[in-house]
Amino acid sequence: MTVYLDLIWLLNLGIDFLLIIGTALLLKRKKNYVRMGAAAFFASLVVFFMFTPYVSIFMNPIVKFIYSCFIVFIAFGYIRFTFFLQNLAGFFFLTFVTGGGLFAMHYFFQTDVDLMAHLPGHGLGGSTISWAFVLIGFPLVFWFSKQQVDTFKIKKVHASEMATVKIEIEDFTFETRGLVDTGNQLKDPLTRAPVMIIEAHLLHPLLGKQQTDDMLNLDTKENHPFMHRIRLVPYKAVGQKQPYLTAFKPDQVTIYYGDEQFVTKRVLLGLYGEALSSEGEYQTIIHPQLVISQVS
Structure with a gap:
């Protein structure tokens, strides 16, 4: 050889x-x-x-x-x-x-x-x-x-940045997964309340698909049963047509992050019409202020 x-x-x-x-x-x-x-x-x-x-x-x-x-x-x-x-x-x-x-x-x-x-x-x-x-x-x-x-x-x-989010709106309560994003600094310009982005379909059981879609398209009627909870937050993103983001005021949000629990009533839910994660890992993007200190 x-x-x-x-x-x-x-x-x-x-x-x-x-x-x-x-x-x-x-x-x-x-x-x-x-x-x-x-x-x-x-x-x-x-x-x-x-x-x-x-x-x-x-x-x-x-x-x-x-x-x-x-x-x-x-x-x-x-x-x-x-x-x-x-x-x-x-x-x-x-x-x-x-x-x-x-x-x-x-x-x-x-x-x-x-x-x-x-x-x-x-x-x-x-x-x-x-x-x-x-x-x-x-x-x-x-x-x-x-x-x-x-x-x-x-x-x-x-x-390491994932958290469990519990959202309460009157008698409607649901839990979802959230990603703590330090790049999310969105706040309501009037109340300075932190805005947490959520996938809009999470509110379908409460509002129904049609009413949720109307809110996303800024076409909400004045007689909407939750009109008092709806806010418009100035928001610009790539591919977004409207200059505003429809936000919804919950009664309370509880965030389980690491070994701690954060409870707040001073928060808005910014509705997003598409999936936030392509793999479905999370359905909400959490404002970092919500897990730094208690926001009353």
Whole structure:
């Protein structure tokens, strides 16, 4: 069997460099390409040790871990222990995810490509198919992994800002999920009461769809049974035709945020005709003032 050691080393050098660059992108680290190139070169040297009598030493998990520590140290340096530990964890995470992703692609497509770049009759240098599979599949798996990590981060932030909202209007009471949005600074210009945006359909059981739609279109009749609760708040948003937002005055709003409970009567419900979250995670946008202190 012919072994193309130079090709194996070159392939590993490229993958190691991509893993280090990927770690920097994942953790948003400053990229020093000289250090990263040196780290990738150091990482790729393990290929040569695999063909020496010392191969058993480098197959030891402890030695692999120490070797990885040196790779991360060369690539990112050492500022403090937590910084180094984050870099090491990010490097391991990306390595396992991309490696597992390549194996998953391999079995999903039922290819005969060996991920170790070995095909019978082609030696250990690999064929064009095996190289293409790794070089094309690796960036695809990395891109997919990064997109999923970013999505999880966003969901985690949203989850930490979620609250349960209980709204009371006469005998009508309902609960919904709300997102505390620091960017929402909307207030009633007359009373300075905070405005909490809610999806209009939440009031259908109380008002009915037609009356709710009339309120959204600023076409409310004077004999409307809840006319005394309706307010118009100056509001401008992209794609909105009217310069005002229809708001509704509840009797009381209770917000369960974290381990605290906030009760207020001084609040308006701004009606929004569409879904606030495309995935249905929340139906209200909570004014931050409502969870900072009791608004009486």
